[in-house]
Amino acid sequence: MCVIGSGYVGLTVGAVMADFGYTVVSVDSDEAKTAHLQRGTLPIFEPGLDELIQKNAAQGRLAFTTDIQGAIRRADIIFIAVGTPSTPEGRVDTGAVEAVARSIGQYVNGPKLVVIKSTVPTGTTERVTRAIAEELARRREGGGHATTEDNAPSAVPADCDVEVASCPEFLRESTALQDFLHPSRVVVGVNSPRAAEVIRRLYAKVNAPFFVTTPINAELIKYTSNAMLALKISFINEIASFCELVGADVQEVARGVALDHRIGPSYLLAGVGFGGSCFPKDTRALDWAAQDLGLEMPIVQAITEVNERQKRGVVHKLRGLLGTLAGTRVAVLGLSYKPNTDDIRDAPSLTVVRDLLAESASVVAYDPQAMRHFRQVFPQTTFTADPYEAVEEAGAAVLLTEWQEFRDLDMARVRRLMRRPVFLDGRNIFDPAAMRALGFQYASIGRV
Numbered sequence: 001m002c003v004i005g006s007g008y009v010g011l012t013v014g015a016v017m018a019d020f021g022y023t024v025v026s027v028d029s030d031e032a033k034t035a036h037l038q039r040g041t042l043p044i045f046e047p048g049l050d051e052l053i054q055k056n057a058a059q060g061r062l063a064f065t066t067d068i069q070g071a072i073r074r075a076d077i078i079f080i081a082v083g084t085p086s087t088p089e090g091r092v093d094t095g096a097v098e099a100v101a102r103s104i105g106q107y108v109n110g111p112k113l114v115v116i117k118s119t120v121p122t123g124t125t126e127r128v129t130r131a132i133a134e135e136l137a138r139r140r141e142g143g144g145h146a147t148t149e150d151n152a153p154s155a156v157p158a159d160c161d162v163e164v165a166s167c168p169e170f171l172r173e174s175t176a177l178q179d180f181l182h183p184s185r186v187v188v189g190v191n192s193p194r195a196a197e198v199i200r201r202l203y204a205k206v207n208a209p210f211f212v213t214t215p216i217n218a219e220l221i222k223y224t225s226n227a228m229l230a231l232k233i234s235f236i237n238e239i240a241s242f243c244e245l246v247g248a249d250v251q252e253v254a255r256g257v258a259l260d261h262r263i264g265p266s267y268l269l270a271g272v273g274f275g276g277s278c279f280p281k282d283t284r285a286l287d288w289a290a291q292d293l294g295l296e297m298p299i300v301q302a303i304t305e306v307n308e309r310q311k312r313g314v315v316h317k318l319r320g321l322l323g324t325l326a327g328t329r330v331a332v333l334g335l336s337y338k339p340n341t342d343d344i345r346d347a348p349s350l351t352v353v354r355d356l357l358a359e360s361a362s363v364v365a366y367d368p369q370a371m372r373h374f375r376q377v378f379p380q381t382t383f384t385a386d387p388y389e390a391v392e393e394a395g396a397a398v399l400l401t402e403w404q405e406f407r408d409l410d411m412a413r414v415r416r417l418m419r420r421p422v423f424l425d426g427r428n429i430f431d432p433a434a435m436r437a438l439g440f441q442y443a444s445i446g447r448v
């Protein structure tokens with residue numbers, strides 16, 4: 001099989017399928033990234049993935065290439081796992097998926113099953129099917145696009161049956177392997193029972209409900225799942241703001257609410273807002289898709305609005321604690337959008353540091369993994385080798401990511417190092433009473 005796109009999803013699918021015993025070629029157009037992968041260096045930080053990739057590459061089941069033509073021709077199954085980034089206005093840019101579809105149409109040399117793993121707007125599976133068919137028709141008519149050895153229209157074999165299926169991925173960064181191997185369900189959107197059967201066999205070693213539906217339903221299941229989870233977070237964050245005004249504790253409230261099994265305990269941690277490459281992008285995309293259809297979705301819109309307010313609220317809160325931020329040295333603990341990843345895409349830290357700099361504060365930051373990426377966006381930030389160095393002489397500290405390293409901090413030492421012990425715990429990881437007993441001017445999210 002071949003997996004096109006070497007991001008979190010593509011690399012995980014490729015590594016696991018190789019480990020299942022398939023021969024996998026992982027394709028990416030980025031030559032530098034591919035060269036790194038060929039040498040066994042991962043472009044991302046994802047626990048356990050490098051070992052799995054190295055093992056399967058060493059055993060000859062997993063290879064990396066930029067040669068999309070060769071990879072397509074040799075594969076029976078083609079996974080599309082390229083990125084679907086946001087356009088500046090928040091729509092989905094499916095350009096990379098469409099380009100892959102065209103390549104498949106140009107190089108296909110026999111029956112193939114194409115499985116779309118990328119998160120794509122509804123209707124994409126159908127559009128990809130059409131694009132492949134158009135390229136094939138063009139080749140059959142002899143019009144360009146054929147490969148060197150396939151210039152003649154006859155080079156298109158009679159049996160070039162390409163079926164396209166949707167199989168959205170629900171893995172989370174930082175637990176990608178675990179999530180892929182033990183998902184809550186495998187959703188497949190197909191147009192034929194045969195395609196469903198092929199995918200079922202691929203997932204034979206994955207013990208999870210196998211849900212077969214149409215491609216458009218599968219595409220929408222992915223968006224609905226992410227929007228629903230993001231909604232839970234925005235909702236509990238909104239309740240957290242209410243808690244602050246009435247003197248309630250959002251963690252206690254969430255705990256009490258979660259006992260109702262119809263609601264459940266997941267995704268009810270109040271904080272500085274959600275980030276990452278999925279929730280922010282997918283909720284905005286759903287909103288745009290609805291608008292394009294002339295449908296207003298106020299709940300979906302509110303998910304993003306509340307999240308933006310939550311992120312901006314950090315500096316607002318700090319200003320309330322300090323009076324002015326101008327000239328204050330602020331220690332930022334945590335830059336990645338969540339722990340155990342180096343990913344800063346749409347991370348709350350981007351909004352917080354931007355707002356701090358706009359208020360003329362000086363920012364000293366520490367993150368166990370994400371400083372390399374953050375430096376490229378905010379070179380004016382000072383980065384430190386450890387969290388203690390970051391808080392030294394700081395006039396305030398703000399914790400944005402709940403890394404275990406921060407939970408393990410010697411807070412008495414942190415208190416001694418700070419010039420002014422103002423601590424904003426944006427992930428509610430410390431006990432307010434204990435922090436105040438240590439002498440901190442402590443604030444958190446939705447707790448008094």
Ligand code: UGA
Pocket residue numbers: 119169170171172173174226229233266267268269270271272273274275276277278279337338
């Ligand atoms: C999310 C989904 O959880 C995956 O199921 C999905 O496959 C993925 O998006 C995707 O579409 O590719 P991910 O973005 O990796 O996964 O991370 P999560 O662990 O879900 O966290 C997302 C954000 O929500 C983080 O910023 C996290 O801090 C925040 N969060 C999460 C909260 O603020 N509160 C919570 O209770 C839970």
